[in-house]
Amino acid sequence: MKPIKVGLLGIGTVGSGTFNVLKRNQAEIKGRAGRAIEIAMVADLNVARAKELTNGECEVVSDGNLVVTNPDIDIVIELIGGYGVAKDLVMKAIANGKHVVTANKALLATHGTEIFKAAQEKGVMVAFEAAVAGGIPIIKALREGLTANRIEWVAGIINGTTNFILSEMRDKGLDFDVVLKEAQRLGYAEADPTFDIEGVDAAHKATIMSAIAFGIPVQFDKAHVEGITKLQATDIRYAEQLGYRIKLLGITKRTKVNGRDGIELRVHPTLIPAKRLIANVEGAMNAVLVQGDAVGATLYYGKGAGSEPTASAVIADLVDITRLATADPGNRVPHLAFQPESMSDTPVLPMSEITTSYYLRMQVADQPGVLADITRILADSTISIDAMLQKEPAEGETKADIIILTHQTQEKNIVTAIQKIESLDTVVGHVSKIRLEQLS
Numbered sequence: 349m350k351p352i353k354v355g356l357l358g359i360g361t362v363g364s365g366t367f368n369v370l371k372r373n374q375a376e377i378k379g380r381a382g383r384a385i386e387i388a389m390v391a392d393l394n395v396a397r398a399k400e401l402t403n404g405e406c407e408v409v410s411d412g413n414l415v416v417t418n419p420d421i422d423i424v425i426e427l428i429g430g431y432g433v434a435k436d437l438v439m440k441a442i443a444n445g446k447h448v449v450t451a452n453k454a455l456l457a458t459h460g461t462e463i464f465k466a467a468q469e470k471g472v473m474v475a476f477e478a479a480v481a482g483g484i485p486i487i488k489a490l491r492e493g494l495t496a497n498r499i500e501w502v503a504g505i506i507n508g509t510t511n512f513i514l515s516e517m518r519d520k521g522l523d524f525d526v527v528l529k530e531a532q533r534l535g536y537a538e539a540d541p542t543f544d545i546e547g548v549d550a551a552h553k554a555t556i557m558s559a560i561a562f563g564i565p566v567q568f569d570k571a572h573v574e575g576i577t578k579l580q581a582t583d584i585r586y587a588e589q590l591g592y593r594i595k596l597l598g599i600t601k602r603t604k605v606n607g608r609d610g611i612e613l614r615v616h617p618t619l620i621p622a623k624r625l626i627a628n629v630e631g632a633m634n635a636v637l638v639q640g641d642a643v644g645a646t647l648y649y650g651k652g653a654g655s656e657p658t659a660s661a662v663i664a665d666l667v668d669i670t671r672l673a674t675a676d677p678g679n680r681v682p683h684l685a686f687q688p689e690s691m692s693d694t695p696v697l698p699m700s701e702i703t704t705s706y707y708l709r710m711q712v713a714d715q716p717g718v719l720a721d722i723t724r725i726l727a728d729s730t731i732s733i734d735a736m737l738q739k740e741p742a743e744g745e746t747k748a749d750i751i752i753l754t755h756q757t758q759e760k761n762i763v764t765a766i767q768k769i770e771s772l773d774t775v776v777g778h779v780s781k782i783r784l785e786q787l788s
């Protein structure tokens with residue numbers, strides 16, 4: 349059989365990993381796919397570097413349009429990133445009848461509906477295993493391996509850069525900026541690293557998982573997005589003393605509010621019991637915990653970023669397409685796990701309606717009655733306390749720290765209670781609030 353011809357858009361961190369792994373493991377990959385998979389053409393703005401990386405083994409151009417319109421190309425891999433040129437080239441590739449593989453979660457989380465519709469109409473596949481949790485086959489697990497289940501929730505450490513920053517800061521006491529630079533050097537960070545540290549990248553990935561888990565359209569604009577930039581070392585320390593770790597989690601779950609179905613979709617720093625496996629995922633590693641009604645909890649762990657780990661997922665998609673390209677579109681695995689006519693319109697809920705537990709830290713005047721005032725406000729908002737820690741003021745200081753862990757409540761209750769607590773004369777400044785999940 350003739351080799352399947354691939355056009356590669358962007359030969360940076362992931363593109364070069366893809367080129368190298370495909371070459372190194374070509375015999376095994378051919379054995380699995382049933383056909384040789386050959387990168388025939390590469391487009392990159394940096395032509396000189398692309399030529400050096402490909403060593404004369406394929407045609408190199410600077411304009412991606414030449415790849416997506418080339419009649420000899422069967423599959424286009426988009427590894428440029430962003431939603432500008434990348435979207436344009438992906439849409440053109442689909443219009444030209446090419447299957448597409450992409451690692452671009454930003455593109456799919458924001459324009460996925462349009463892209464999948466175009467692909468469905470044209471009868472081509474858009475595969476995106478690398479877009480969520482890099483090398484971990486989480487898309488395959490959610491879309492195929494767990495297909496018998498009603499998925500209840502998904503919670504994951506899905507940004508390697510921020511997990512690396514949190515781990516290095518805690519273990520080595522290094523500064524935020526120093527660790528971020530190292531994550532950039534290692535190729536983990538996005539082109540714009542604020543996407544990592546402000547939680548945007550994790551929210552892109554959580555958005556894609558919510559669509560696959562619950563059969564809803566991709567709706568990044570409805571996601572609650574909070575990164576790690578406001579996290580304080582004090583909170584990481586107190587959380588540890590209470591038996592918890594703080595991780596940036598992407599969470600999506602089914603819920604009911606006043607009898608109506610809804611979907612929670614949120615990214616924020618989260619306290620997790622230190623004894624949970626996922627609480628011990630360190631460095632740039634990713635892990636995704638999925639709760640299905642039949643299977644129970646399953647945990648997927650591995651490298652979520654980096655050149656070859658991400659290439660591993662890109663190539664898995666190439667093999668899938670090579671195997672399935674001849675099946676008619678109605679008989680293929682649907683892009684978002686559910687057939688287009690079976691998608692649900694269950695709404696993604698506003699943050700005020702989500703339910704979780706909370707860690708609260710406040711600084712108070714060290715005088716009688718303060719604690720009673722705070723617990724009364726919580727009780728009035730029907731928030732019950734799970735644990736409490738009071739730190740006596742240091743020598744010569746007059747302010748004490750109070751840390752409270754609450755049982756589950758709705759976000760709007762905690763927001764109201766915090767406003768009341770902050771208005772007490774005895775409470776200094778703002779109350780720090782971090783959400784807490786038992787994940788069991």
Ligand SMILES: NC(=O)C1=CN([C@@H]2O[C@H](COP(=O)(O)OP(=O)(O)OC[C@H]3O[C@@H](n4cnc5c(N)ncnc54)[C@H](O)[C@@H]3O)[C@@H](O)[C@H]2O)C=CC1
Nearest residue numbers: 358359360361362392393427428429433451452653654658
């Ligand atoms: N780096 C990682 O660990 C991971 C990255 N991703 C995603 O993979 C994609 C690629 O990421 P990286 O390889 O890290 O980026 P990169 O910045 O290392 O590579 C992008 C490449 O595209 C080229 N390029 C930029 N504009 C172009 C244009 N208009 N035409 C042709 N080439 C152009 C650049 O010269 C560069 O070589 C992004 O969507 C990213 O979010 C996904 C998972 C992990």
Ligand SMILES: N[C@@H](CC=O)C(=O)O
Nearest residue numbers: 507508509536538653
């Ligand atoms: N910037 C991302 C790369 C993979 O998606 C991360 O740090 O996880």
Ligand code: NA
Nearest residue numbers: 477480482484
């Ligand atoms: Na993946």
